[in-house]
Amino acid sequence: MGWAHCAGGNKDFAPLGLAVNMRTVKYGFLAVLGGVCSFLSAPPICLWPLLFPAVACFAAVTFFGSVRLAFASAFLWGLVYFGLLFDWVTVSSGSVLARIVLSVAEALFVAVLGVLWNGLARFFPSARKTFAQTLFLSVFCAVLWVGIEEIRSRFPFGGMPWGLAAFSLNDSPLLRLAPYGSVHLVGFTAVAAAVLGFWAVVHIFAGKRFLAVGSGLLAAALVLLPSAFPRHFSGRGLSPIRVGIVQGNVPTKEELAQGVGREITVSENHVRRALSLIRSEKVDLLLLPESASDLDFRTDPQAGALFRGLAKKANVPVLLGTQHYIKNLRTNDYVLLTPEGKIGDTYSKQHPVPFGEYLPFRSLITRIVPRAREISLDMIPGRGPAVVKVNLRGKMLKIAVPICFEVAYTSVVAQAMQDAGFLVVPTNNASFGNTGEADQQFAMTRFRAAEHGVSAVQVSTSGISGAVDPQGRVLYRSALFTADSAAVKVYPAKGHTFATRTYFSRLIAVAAANVCAAACSLSGFAAGKIRARRPRR
Template sequence: MPGHPAGTGSRPGGAAGSLLRAARASAPALASAVCGLCLYASFAPLRWWFLAPVGVAVLVAALRGRRPRAAFGTGFLAGLAFFGLLVDWASESTGTWVARAGLGAVLALYTAAMALVWRGLLEPFGDRPLLLAPALATVWVAVEQLRGAWPLGGMPWGTLAFGQVDGPLLRLAPYGSSQAVGFAVVAAGVLLEAAVRVARRGGKASAIGASACCLAAAGLVFGPLFLPLPPVSAGTGTVAVGFVQGRIPAKSEVSGRLRALTVTENLAAATRRLEGRGADLVLWPESASDLDAHTDPDAGAVVEEASRRLGVPLLLGTQRYPGDYRYNDYIAWLPDRGPSGRYTKQHPVPFGEYMPARGFFRLFTSAVDQIYLDMRAGSGPALLDVNADGRRLRVAVPICFEIGYEGIVNEAVRKGAQFIAVPTNNASFGHSAESRQQFDMTRFLSAETGRTAIQVSTVGVSGVAEPDGRVHHMTEPWRPEARLARVALRSGTTPATRVHGYATAAFYLAGAALGGLALAQGLNRPGGNGKRREKGGR
């Protein structure tokens, strides 16, 4: 232009181009963050269940056209945003951000590996949503299963289905457990992404295709509302169950042995609210007595007095110390007779109840030594047999995090459990959402197994979940409470309880086959839009 130095006219365009290139470069990372935020928001404390398919749709869109390394990074960032937010309680319990960051990063690796497989499947199935949706959903479920089983027994926290307890997909739980629910969420998300992508092409045919994808996604999410509850027998009567949460003294108030005894005494004090109210048995939480109530005379005396005053069996969590290790037990205590049954936790939590590779992890943080005595695993099903009100009751008693391992609960139900008690100790997790997230697992397993489930916590949340999704007798956290609920004793099993193990194997096999197909596409090829691009892939 006349009057301007050569080249100045191109500067605004150059700046705009740089901004556009920067926006394009950051778009995958932004999409990963949005995906993680949506998945996190579907869980407690928000429970915006409808955002889970949206998060899946965003991740699928972000993976289209990505090279393998970029796809892995996109999946990792999405998982890091999701799990990093979800497991905030890890830093609460340890007092260091390292625990939260480390756990979040390890769990995010599974999402990264899954994204890599998804990227490979987008090439052959990218323009065929009716094939792509079940393929990606199958891989998601298979990876989720693997994360919940390996290594060190796995970590099921963040299983997609556990965030759907307030949504219509809960009705699918008794038919296909978390696998069917997670499959439906992911497939719906893939279909939503396909609807948006097809609609952007314009034209009547695209509008019809996009509408069909939306209708299919809506059918997956809302269709289960029309499913009847499976016929699980409720003909064995009811039982009046009391459950108690006490008060945990601050460490500044009292410590050591006296603190453990004070916890038990506080529970006994709160239990007096149930006297004379007709309870058939009473539940105390995990770690109701961190002193061994069998051998410690003071702890045993408190438990015995509470049981005698009630006149009914008392189920409580206690610790056992046979050597330089410990066991986490849930026992039945009968008035004037003492302990009469015991279940020992079969799935201690690594880094929470025992410390693997202690010397190695001590290089990063001294918090590992907060676990001064490692817990060992017990064996046998999570069951207690109790004689109450002249009847023999069989109670499933998964302890704390064990409620997230569906196989443990399903085994107990198949072996005759009539209802589920979930004793837990959430005191270490402060005011985080950990207890509410765990209660949602309890709610899900209640629906899956067709059994009433009672979560009883040291500090809350405690409450009763029914198989039809109803919740009642909820307690306020960090406040002594004693509640009495009439619980139906059920027999029979749901389809999910019967086939869960077979479905797990089927998803592993199908996931492995789809992973092989993704590998066969060639991890060095850019893909994801249904066409191979010779160059320029990101």
């Protein structure tokens, strides 16, 4: 298929049927600009104010054109955003194609959102003229944005909640809304403010000063007023515990001693760093990362001797990640090792990552991406909630331990936090290199701490490890690919935030609101056809 001349000297791109004229070029430019701004607002760049022009660009390319143009422009917006955000996919998979496929899949959700916004603009045709329609359009657009984020967080293969708007806003006043409505309320408020800001600009160019001032002031209020909300802290008055965070680092192939396996070297690195920490700091609990022992230390004699020896020397409970092998399958476990060297409570990851920890369509994928053959054993899911129980000072403490990517899933963390005192995110980021993945994951840990009003610790093999207070402020943060450790105070929580308590009912509310908004959008298309059929007077 190629370019073909059409009436008026324009050209059609056959796959989309879009006339390529100056308007199309402008929409393409705005879509690319919006996608770039959205990427820059997210970790690792973290220029959070750019999220608002990113959404405004999305509104500009979806409100005023045809349905096809809205779909194509929104798809391009999403493709640019996710294509930049998913730099780590290329490194971990060894394939640019994997990055493209994942970016396209996520961009299709954004394209559907663009069509729905186009329908809403048709349903509220007087948004240019009345403040009420401007407001309702902004609210409904924000509802659908949150709804699409929720859907893509669940489908397909369990979803991919990477790149939610809320995760870009840790340093903004909107983070204060997290304890009241999690990613849903934070994302909704940001998008509503951005759309109102967009209409303020439209009203200025239309000469409607009153509408411009009203829309602009409301947008500013939505962004700034949350800073007046009180900081939430569930653990006030409870005795702190001192936890040791151990990042042993992962050696490169060149750094490995001849004839020594990478798995046991990683374990030795973590044990060595942990012993160094306990010689200089007194801790109540030692935290080691996911895959601190890729060899199952419960059955492997060499790994078992290392970690049981560590627990006995430290004389405190140790939490660490390992694998459990079952014939041709495996589970990803986070295990309690008591000071006596005995196995305590265990959590098995309930949400393995497709194409990373198990391979759907294995025969097809391994032909397209040969490196995928490295996933020789598929990981099977364990059961929730993601909680381990630890006996500290004679008291039983429940700790939420979503493993690695599970911190991105609101449902996994919310279920775990129903009973847990604080949050620990064990992770292994070694296969992602110096990309933005580790920063993006740490941003999620920060957000979850603020959402649930608890202290949070992320502990990684190679970075980023860190500690966060219940307001999402960073207390400690390690660098990538270094051996590091720290002892930090953690305040176990007593009670829960509104967001923690209302997770399931909030999902119902989000679903109901989206049904209404989607119905309005579809009605907008029908109303537009009716208006088009009316004879002009």
